[in-house]
Amino acid sequence: MNAMIPAFDPHAVLVAPWTENLSLFGWIAAMGFAVTSACGLVGNYLMLRRMALMGDAVSHSVLPGLVAAFLVTSSRGTLPMFAGALAAGVFTTIAIESIHKLTRVKQDAAIGITFSTLFAIGVVMTSLYAAQVDLDADCVLYGEIAFVPLEPMVSVGGVVLGPVPFVRMAAVLLMVGLLIVAFYKELLVSAFDPGLARSLGTNPTLMHYGLMAALSVVVVSAFESVGAILVVAMLILPGATASLLSTRLSRVHLLSLVHAAISSWLGVTLGVWLDCSIAAAMVVAGALLFALVWIVSPSEGLIARWRRRRRAVLPSALSDDSNPVPEAK
Amino acid sequence: MSRTASRALLILLLAAATSPVEAAGVREFVSSDWSTQIVRFFTLQDASVRFALIGSVLLGLSCGLLGSFIVVRKMALMGDALSHAVLPGVAIGFLWNMTKDPLAILIGATIAGLLGTFLVSAISRTTRLKEDAALGLVLATFFAIGICLVTMIQRLPTGNKSGLDKFLFGQAAALSAEDITLMAIVTSIAVVMVVAFYKELLASSFDPGFSRSIGLPTRWIHHGLMLLLTASVVIALQAVGVVLVSAMLITPASAAYLLTDRLHRLVVMAAAFGVGAGMAGAFLSFVGPSLPTGPLMVIGASALFSAAFLFGPRHGVVARWLLRRRGAARTQRENTLKSMFHVMEATQFRTEGVTLHDLAIRRRETIDDAQRLGRDLVRHGLATLSGDALYFTPSGRKRAGEIVRNHRLWELYLTQSANIAADHVHEDAEKIEHILGESVVRDLERRLGYATFDPHGRAIPSARTIHGGDARREGGNGSGK
Numbered sequence A: 001m002n003a004m005i006p007a008f009d010p011h012a013v014l015v016a017p018w019t020e021n022l023s024l025f026g027w028i029a030a031m032g033f034a035v036t037s038a039c040g041l042v043g044n045y046l047m048l049r050r051m052a053l054m055g056d057a058v059s060h061s062v063l064p065g066l067v068a069a070f071l072v073t074s075s076r077g078t079l080p081m082f083a084g085a086l087a088a089g090v091f092t093t094i095a096i097e098s099i100h101k102l103t104r105v106k107q108d109a110a111i112g113i114t115f116s117t118l119f120a121i122g123v124v125m126t127s128l129y130a131a132q133v134d135l136d137a138d139c140v141l142y143g144e145i146a147f148v149p150l151e152p153m154v155s156v157g158g159v160v161l162g163p164v165p166f167v168r169m170a171a172v173l174l175m176v177g178l179l180i181v182a183f184y185k186e187l188l189v190s191a192f193d194p195g196l197a198r199s200l201g202t203n204p205t206l207m208h209y210g211l212m213a214a215l216s217v218v219v220v221s222a223f224e225s226v227g228a229i230l231v232v233a234m235l236i237l238p239g240a241t242a243s244l245l246s247t248r249l250s251r252v253h254l255l256s257l258v259h260a261a262i263s264s265w266l267g268v269t270l271g272v273w274l275d276c277s278i279a280a281a282m283v284v285a286g287a288l289l290f291a292l293v294w295i296v297s298p299s300e301g302l303i304a305r306w307r308r309r310r311r312a313v314l315p316s317a318l319s320d321d322s323n324p325v326p327e328a329k
Numbered sequence B: 001m002s003r004t005a006s007r008a009l010l011i012l013l014l015a016a017a018t019s020p021v022e023a024a025g026v027r028e029f030v031s032s033d034w035s036t037q038i039v040r041f042f043t044l045q046d047a048s049v050r051f052a053l054i055g056s057v058l059l060g061l062s063c064g065l066l067g068s069f070i071v072v073r074k075m076a077l078m079g080d081a082l083s084h085a086v087l088p089g090v091a092i093g094f095l096w097n098m099t100k101d102p103l104a105i106l107i108g109a110t111i112a113g114l115l116g117t118f119l120v121s122a123i124s125r126t127t128r129l130k131e132d133a134a135l136g137l138v139l140a141t142f143f144a145i146g147i148c149l150v151t152m153i154q155r156l157p158t159g160n161k162s163g164l165d166k167f168l169f170g171q172a173a174a175l176s177a178e179d180i181t182l183m184a185i186v187t188s189i190a191v192v193m194v195v196a197f198y199k200e201l202l203a204s205s206f207d208p209g210f211s212r213s214i215g216l217p218t219r220w221i222h223h224g225l226m227l228l229l230t231a232s233v234v235i236a237l238q239a240v241g242v243v244l245v246s247a248m249l250i251t252p253a254s255a256a257y258l259l260t261d262r263l264h265r266l267v268v269m270a271a272a273f274g275v276g277a278g279m280a281g282a283f284l285s286f287v288g289p290s291l292p293t294g295p296l297m298v299i300g301a302s303a304l305f306s307a308a309f310l311f312g313p314r315h316g317v318v319a320r321w322l323l324r325r326r327g328a329a330r331t332q333r334e335n336t337l338k339s340m341f342h343v344m345e346a347t348q349f350r351t352e353g354v355t356l357h358d359l360a361i362r363r364r365e366t367i368d369d370a371q372r373l374g375r376d377l378v379r380h381g382l383a384t385l386s387g388d389a390l391y392f393t394p395s396g397r398k399r400a401g402e403i404v405r406n407h408r409l410w411e412l413y414l415t416q417s418a419n420i421a422a423d424h425v426h427e428d429a430e431k432i433e434h435i436l437g438e439s440v441v442r443d444l445e446r447r448l449g450y451a452t453f454d455p456h457g458r459a460i461p462s463a464r465t466i467h468g469g470d471a472r473r474e475g476g477n478g479s480g481k
Helices: A010-018 A022-048 A052-073 A078-102 A107-128 A137-142 A144-149 A164-182 A186-193 A194-199 A204-243 A249-274 A278-296 A302-312 A315-322 B003-017 B032-044 B049-071 B076-087 B088-099 B101-128 B131-155 B177-196 B198-206 B209-212 B218-240 B245-257 B265-288 B293-311 B319-345 B356-363 B367-379 B396-419 B425-431 B438-447 B464-469 B469-473
Strands: A154-157 A159-163 B383-386 B389-392
Touching: A010 A022, A010 A249, A022 A052, A022 A144, A022 A159, A022 A186, A022 A204, A022 A249, A022 A278, A052 A078, A052 A107, A052 A204, A052 B131, A078 A159, A078 A204, A078 B088, A107 A137, A107 B076, A107 B245, A107 B293, A107 B356, A137 A204, A137 B131, A144 A159, A144 A204, A144 A278, A154 A164, A154 B245, A159 A164, A164 A186, A164 A204, A186 A194, A186 A204, A194 A204, A204 A249, A204 A278, A204 B131, A249 A278, A249 B209, A278 A302, A278 B131, B032 B265, B049 B076, B049 B177, B049 B198, B049 B245, B049 B265, B049 B293, B076 B088, B076 B101, B076 B131, B076 B218, B076 B245, B088 B101, B088 B131, B088 B218, B101 B131, B101 B177, B101 B218, B131 B198, B177 B198, B198 B209, B198 B218, B209 B218, B218 B245, B218 B265, B218 B293, B245 B265, B245 B293, B293 B319, B319 B356, B319 B367, B319 B389, B319 B396, B356 B367, B356 B389, B367 B383, B389 B396, B396 B425, B396 B438, B396 B464
Parallel strands: none
Antiparallel strands: A154 A159, B383 B389
């Protein structure tokens, strides 16, 4: 058991990744930040619409789309990958809706059936065409973010932008950010009050499918580095943590970005120390942040709740025993 | 209920009985092409095939059985969260003495699974986060902790052979005799508990309020179910894998849910579907080159679900489509009958038949369309066609009168009892006239004081006129059943 947890070497864990090994871990941390923040921003809207589990569903079901795209074009180009993911994402949404609308199966069961089927098909396809697809089954689950720096670099006009997956993810993050800025009001209103949104001239169905499309693109760009399941944590954790600290959507977005930055830095540190999967370590770091905020948040935290309840239940007892008031009887 | 139990036990016994069968000593297989593999599978000559088969039967049975309760309790995704949450428990159970000791893994995984479900409810109770967000959060976080531990174990000198990676997608061929024993024990406990507490489970699944009021400990029933569920997820892990075990809970039970309305049938069918899917997965995984078992079992279960989804006799898509089409056709025939009635009414029923020409004018259609509609009535024995005139048969006459009566009664009812203006009631009556049953009509007639005219001043056909001579001969009691 002791052999499993390596000794904590402050230099190797805290300093080296950011100095002599920066060319390696710098890109990993940057990729982690890009993935977590893009997922977090999209995830905020999923959570507002109570569709957090659609993230789970889409993240699993992009796999067959991805594999099919690899097989058809026999390349790992960005465009076929996005097309495959979009097709799979839209198909998932439609399949869930139709199972749930056409029969008496409830929506949660419909989600479970749809994504597990598509994921199973995807896994079988990866196993059958392992040679062509270049995705191994475990990587499908938790990705391999440590391989990101080894990918070919992209450079524009002599300026090195970074490895391919990072550049792609950063572009997706930028796109998500721009879309949120451009459609901030529409997204906000349609999340909270679809009826009002419709009367203001926003098409809620269009918003729904647009969000699903954004989700598919984000998930598929994150797929190779964090896999199908960890991406669910990255969709939910930043927003969940942020929403315990603020109720304003704009601030929740900013706090999600902060969460993404801290959790990717801490994740690299944890991953280097324990020598485990860095993507999983980033999620664990993000979950630790969530746990911390859940306990100490001034408005929603467990401590604050406990103190509020104590004050509410025992107002007289408190004033009698603990702080005797100089009284005038 | 005893039938359910005996059937479930029968399956269990059958599974146990097949295990000691020694295959005829066919040993000369050297090549491993698929036909050879099929023969090897069905002759059960390899211990691994027997174990895989028994294991998948057992896990299909327990997952189907317990899955039916989570489906009817609308907790389907709790099964998903639970199955991912057990992964760190599996890793810690392995670390206990660095072997794949089934019991240590069972205990570790059960604790992790229960901790996960506890955290889901704690988060959704104490924060603003909704339950779905809490589920996803716990699911993915526990999975990440599990992946951290598994990757750390695999780095150990002994860890490479740990076989923990088999827990991700499942490999039924990797099941050992001890695993099978444990699976049999857990499955038997699940079967016994479900049989013993069937009534309590039934009541608390469908009506928690009622069950609390008659003194059932619904919270404990819930916790007990979660415990059984966790245990059955854990025994299924090695064959199906963490990622897809939730599908073995949800999919067979949902397929059964589309086929029956009775819980005991649902439970038995779900267990049977689970066993079928499990065996299919074990078979395909053995035949195919190094395919993981879990995804194949899930595809098997999904195939069963798709069949139920499309061809289920009552809730299936095809059946419902046919039903809707039949309903639409009946509505159309009834509308034709009504038009014939209207044409005859315009001449105070002085003419016997209705010419296709008059029908076409009344319906604002072409003569060809009227002829087509008339032929449809003839096919269903509601009218006869001679020359270019349609004549009611007795049953057609009766149905036409009923439809017109329903329409006019409903219009009158809406204007009198719901205060809707007389020119707004037609559309509604057009729809309801095809649906109203005899007892509702009796009730409407009574409430409206056996009125004889509708809001537009047209006569409402009474039971006597609808049934014509029959009612008079029976003494005019007018209750025309």
